[in-house]
Amino acid sequence: MNNKTVTAEFKPIWNLRITLITALVLVLVAILAISIGPVALTFQEIVRTFFAMEGGLTGRERTLLLEIRLPRVVLGALVGAALATSGAVYQTVFRNPLADPYLLGTAAGAGLGATIAITSAGTSFNPALPIFAFIGGSAAVAATFLVSGRYFSNPGVLLLSGIAIGAFASAIQIYLQQRNTEVLRPVYSWILGQLTVSDWNNVLWAALYIFLSLIILFRISKLLDGLMLSDEEAFSLGISPNKIRIIAVVAATMATATAVSVSGLIGFVGIIVPHIIKGITRRVTNRALPTIALAGAAFLVLADLGARTLIAPAELPIGVITAFIGAPFFLFILRTTKGGLK
Amino acid sequence: MIKVENLTVKFQDTVVLDNLNLEIKTSNWTSIVGPNGAGKTTLLKTLLGMTSYSGSVSFNGKEVYKDLSRNVAFVPQRPIVPIGMTVIEYLTLGRAKVDGWGKELRRGRIFIEETLETMQLVGLQDRFATQLSGGELQRVLLARAIVQEPQVILLDEPTSALDLQYQIRTMDQIEILKNQGVTVVTTMHDITLSNMYSEWIAVMKNGSVLLEGVSDEVISSPQLREAFDNSISVHTLESGKKVVVAARAESGRRDSNPRP
Known part of the structure; x- marks a missing residue:
């Protein structure tokens, strides 16, 4: 029996080709998003400008490309990657396919932070908003861990603590809104999500934290698979489940809080994108994380393209788009893959 | 020891x-x-x-x-079966200790395929672990521990x-x-x-x-x-084998179910 060879169809659990294809899709989607708009830019013009070749764009069109469209696409890609990856990580850590990156109070905390920023500065755009949202989101997660106490390793306890903290933060937020009715509109539009305020400063600030989180998550992605087993099995395979769990939750929360702080609450990405990848590949391994990140980036860039072109010159909130195209597509994948969720 | x-x-x-x-x-x-x-x-x-x-x-x-x-393998009584995970992916995780996390070595795959055969799991490798019957799942759990070569x-x-x-x-x-x-x-x-x-x-x-x-x-x-607070009785069968059965306080009825 020992000289038996592997049967003909040695299909590895994870295949890097899927990652490469997804990366290609992202590049194409990004170029598409950059070229489409009130002023159309051609593929050639874009490439020539990027590589500083002759025939590149100049003047207003160059500014449009480099200062308006590009930062917006890059920010969209970053936020999409952050939300999709943290969603996949939360689903593993909490052993719950419906876990989303706004769990643990991140969304409500960030919402409260944003509301405080808007109420204290009035209705004009407030540059401190992302910082307040980030602090609010992180504080809510810290509070969630604190109230879970020594039971934090129990996914159920952590989840319920997150819901309670979230409800508490939402209550304060609603109170503040009622006291300052003039801010209802800006708070509401922030909650629906937008990528409109992206200048390069915002983008670089977000990129720093999101890249850091993603690198950590990619590095532990293989070990994360152990968390899908029981803690005893994970331990017996040589990993310390609690340690991995803490690193994963902290990194995923940092990515989420950053995404929320620059773009508001963009729903569905964190649930839909991981499941689409898992449904297509019939694999749940976290070795898919880089692919999920790329797919999340492509998905959000595409959604943002829809948000700003569908009813141009007006803009739709991107959260509406992600739900509108994401939900049916998600259901389609779910049905055609014969219920990977069962 | x-x-x-x-x-x-x-x-x-x-x-x-x-x-x-x-x-x-x-x-x-x-x-x-x-x-x-x-x-x-x-x-x-x-x-x-x-x-x-x-x-x-x-x-x-x-x-x-x-x-x-x-290298100590553990087979839990109540397993956590990852949703959406196929049997082959589950078994591949069992190689993590020997081959490394996320590695898929030829030797590991051969070992897994042999274990699929000995555990009568051939044909189930692409099924979702959550869709298996109790007996199949128990064999998969044991197989996961076996491929660990503990x-x-x-x-x-x-x-x-x-x-x-x-x-x-x-x-x-x-x-x-x-x-x-x-x-x-x-x-x-x-x-x-x-x-x-x-x-x-x-x-x-x-x-x-x-x-x-x-x-x-x-x-x-x-x-x-x-x-067991005298709630069991031990009987010797004709073959010389001993069986333990649940017993009512005095009588030690032979017809009771030996499973406690």
């Missing part, structure tokens, strides 16, 4: 294991039996190295607590979810491992089954080992009945 000396485990203020002593011989099958709440599962998890304790639990002279270097395998009630036919098959598979040199420790409700397969039986009650010894001696010992 695993040597357990004066082992005490407390959860908050509750003493779960109380000054327990036990020696587990290499390449032997040791069964831990005892009533519910005796601390069997806690002992198993302590042997794995996940539970903090006072006293000593040493494996070849090294304390086991938080020692991730040993030195020691700890099984928490490996037969509790199975009908009689699969109980014997599972025990036979475990015996094959033992014959290959793996040290086997099982917690069992079924003393008759323990006696059929294991060399050594340790009877636990209230967090300590009440008696231990060669299986046949333990099963004949009057102390065994004591451990």
